[in-house]
Amino acid sequence: MMAVSERMSRAAAAAASEPFDLVVRGERVLVGGEFSPHEVGVRDGVIEQVVPLVSGLRLAGVREVELADDEVLIPGLVDTHVHVNEPGRTEWEGFASATRAAAAGGVTTIVDMPLNSIPPTTSIDALAVKRAAAEGEVFVDVGFWGGVVPGNDDDLVPLAEAGVFGFKCFLVHSGVDEFPPVTVDELETAMRVLVEADDSLLIVHAEDAALIDGAAHPHSSSYADFLASRPRAAEGAAIAAVIERAAHTGVRAHILHLSDADALDRIAAAKRHGVRLTVETCPHYLTLCAEEVPAGATAYKCCPPIREAGNRDALWHGLESGVVDFVVSDHSPAPAALKFAGDGDFAEAWGGIASVQLGLPLVWTEARGRGIPLARVVEWMSPAPARRVGLNAKGAIAAGFAADLVVFAPDESFTVDAEALEHRHPITPYDGRELTGVVRSTLLAGEPVDRSVPRGRLLRREVGP
Structure with a gap:
């Protein structure tokens, strides 16, 4: 010392x-x-x-x-699961609105998903279109995921060389036809390509298509009916398939938005046996529960679904034990016409929760009630995701790191007002919810974020030693 x-x-x-x-x-x-x-x-x-x-x-x-006496300084958060949707569906969300919301929530770096933009980021040409749409429009730093879809294996290495942070695929219908799912065999083929493509990361929406298709999908305003349409077994089976193929190929694999706590033992065993696997969960799975979702409240709809209170508690244990590696938003907004389609019918409404601005106070409010210190929350929301995607100069207050900093008041409370949030549409299941923890200032590269001056940078994955 x-x-x-x-x-x-x-x-x-x-x-x-x-x-x-x-x-x-x-x-x-x-x-x-x-x-x-x-x-x-x-x-x-x-x-x-x-x-x-x-x-x-x-x-x-x-x-x-x-x-001030009631303030702390933390590193800017790193949210590696954000759906910006621009270009093509900018009416859902766009780079300017999404990154303003991120900055307001203490997030200084996002990595944008390859869907629901048109075109999806599944080729070099599509990545160029995405970058052109983002240039000069971002208020925080932005990286990009590539996509794995049937037939684009030849695009993966060029995309990796162009600096995407990894590749996303679905094992079930994605919700948009231009980003189709892959079979488990196609998943393995992509894994073998990515192991050779600078050891790129494969991130997976893990729900089993056959089990989802075999479940009942009634038109209903009952959340219990919707929950039954996305059974735990579908998530568990898909995760088992990812683990099996990752073990065979040696790929770096990542399970997106874990909602099924029954999978935790399988995940822990895979890690013990050397599978190069990480797992994320999201604020909605840690703070909401199925028993409290009102009838017809489609603002709560997401896939995989929000499950029961006991499942929520088990996910927290998974985080504390290290089986779950980090927490990111899965920010996925949509216009009211889609989010409330069917007038309360969960089968008709678009699935996705907008929370990039609220992630820190959501997780911190719940964590402090469970006796978990703020430093652990920050670890799950900043350095851990940064490390996994190779953002080696993000996520810490240390010499040589980016001066992405957040002044946070951990004891100040506020009430969520959907109309006051920065993302494009004032829709959130958290409207009216009392939360603790206020972001008072966000600094990007040492300068306060100005909501009228986009100073964010477009990032590329760096490879090598």
Whole structure:
């Protein structure tokens, strides 16, 4: 451990050097997994120094920010599961509105899904169209996923070389015809290609098509009927298939939006046996439960579905034990005409929950009620997803990392007002919900995000040592 005198001499040397562009100091800065008094010196958008806050010694900055007594400093969140939908379905959501919402929620980096945009990101040409739509429109940093669909195996290596962060596929109908599902055999073929494509990551919507098709799908306003139409067994069978094929091929695999806690033992066993597998879950599975969904409340519809309260508790245990690796939003908005199609009929309404702006307070509110510290919540929502997708300069307050920072008031409460949210359509199952934790300021590369000036960058996956 560094002696106090050594820390003071280093701080004194730093204070005497050329002023930083920005210095943030406070009593509760998240460094090395713990909140403690620190100063953070930023130059050219990068954290250059993080030093203990020593009485009488200060880093000098052109701009200096002192945290209030009720504020903490955390790294910007990294949300690797966001459906922006632009181009082609920009009326659902777009890069400007989605990234404004992200910044308002303390998210400084998103990775955009290859659907529901038109064209989907399944070829080099489609990626170019997506990048052109995003250029100059993003308020946070944005990366892109590629897609695996039947017949595009020859597109995977070029997409990987162009910098996508990995590839998404569905084992069940995606909801849009231009992004069809793959069979398990097609999944394995793609896995073998991706192992050779700079060891790219394959992310899977894991529900078994045959079991979904075999379930009853009544037109109904009953959430119980909808829940029965997406049975646990379908999720479990698909996850088992992904694990089996990942074990055979050695691919890096990832299970998207886990809702079925019954799969946790299988996932844990796969990890113990060396399968290169990670798993995410989402705020809606951690904070909502099937028993509380009102009849006809299609704002709650998503696939896989929100399950029972006991299942929710088990997912929390999965997170705490490390079987589930991180939490991301699966932000998937749609216009009211789609989200409320059928006037409360769960079979007709579009599935998807918009929550990129609310993820941190949602998860933190539930976590603190369970005695889980904020530092663990941040780990699940920032460094863990950043590591998995190879964003090695994101997700920590440490020298050499991007100065993506969030000033957060963990004890302040607010009531969700759907009309005040930044995403395109004022629809959310959380409307009127009391939450704890307010994002007071979001900094991207050391500068406060200005909702009128898009300064975000388009990211590419870096490969190599």
